[in-house]
Amino acid sequence: MDIKVVRNATLLLYYNDKTFLIDPFFADKGSMPAFPNTPNQDVNNPLVSLTSSIEELIDVDAVFVTHLHPDHFDDKAIEMLPKSIPVYAQNDHDVQTIQEAGFTNVNTIDSIGHYDGIQITKTGGSHGRGAIIEMTGEVCGIVFHHEEEQTLYIAGDTVWVEEMESAIETHDPDVIVVNGGAAQFLEGGPITMTEEDIHETYKAARNAQIVVDHMESLNHCLLKRSELKDYVEKNNMTDRVHVPDDGEVLSF
Numbered sequence: 001m002d003i004k005v006v007r008n009a010t011l012l013l014y015y016n017d018k019t020f021l022i023d024p025f026f027a028d029k030g031s032m033p034a035f036p037n038t039p040n041q042d043v044n045n046p047l048v049s050l051t052s053s054i055e056e057l058i059d060v061d062a063v064f065v066t067h068l069h070p071d072h073f074d075d076k077a078i079e080m081l082p083k084s085i086p087v088y089a090q091n092d093h094d095v096q097t098i099q100e101a102g103f104t105n106v107n108t109i110d111s112i113g114h115y116d117g118i119q120i121t122k123t124g125g126s127h128g129r130g131a132i133i134e135m136t137g138e139v140c141g142i143v144f145h146h147e148e149e150q151t152l153y154i155a156g157d158t159v160w161v162e163e164m165e166s167a168i169e170t171h172d173p174d175v176i177v178v179n180g181g182a183a184q185f186l187e188g189g190p191i192t193m194t195e196e197d198i199h200e201t202y203k204a205a206r207n208a209q210i211v212v213d214h215m216e217s218l219n220h221c222l223l224k225r226s227e228l229k230d231y232v233e234k235n236n237m238t239d240r241v242h243v244p245d246d247g248e249v250l251s252f
Helices: 054-058 075-080 092-100 130-136 162-171 195-204 225-234
Strands: 002-007 010-015 018-022 062-065 087-089 106-108 113-115 118-123 141-145 152-154 175-179 209-213 249-251
Touching (some): 010 054, 010 152, 054 075, 087 092, 092 106, 118 162, 141 162, 152 162, 195 209
Parallel strands (some): 062 087, 087 106, 175 209
Antiparallel strands (some): 002 010, 002 249, 010 018, 113 118, 141 152
């Protein structure tokens, strides 16, 4: 498989001769305000430009949306994606919302089962801990499995919680993509992975390569790549933890 880290959580996944777009976030640099009630209110989102052309991003076999926050499925993606493209979302509520935006081929991830021989499974997660999840809402991850490919687990916007540990135990992934950045509101704890969350993932998935995305694209993502790389090195995790730049392609 090849994984292109486009920006934030947006990925192009090349898997068993199929191309999948994960969490499309197409907004132009600086075109959106800072998220409310977060640090760095003087900075517009996204902080950086796309590293792929729109033409490349929409030339895919299917789109997967882990949840409907605007940095995972935004107005420009809604505008630019072909309305007949297959879109898979985490639940019936999200399916209905995407249909109301004009898309005609929308289903839940649970309904797929297999996509041209690729087994696709939805996993759980938690977009923070405690009371903050009442605001952040439901999220999911996705596992891709094929006998001729390594098993991939895209964890989505989750911190290290029991649902993640269970997904690792159940699916034994070879590659895990986690959303880093330690995104933070002014109240409550981080809502995406911190250095410590990534370390827990590393310890639990002893044979998996770990890719960290969702970095340095949003005003409230406080963990920088340089800081994470220092942490990874100090904790002897460089053998299996990758902190790619936007636009980088990783092959497994």
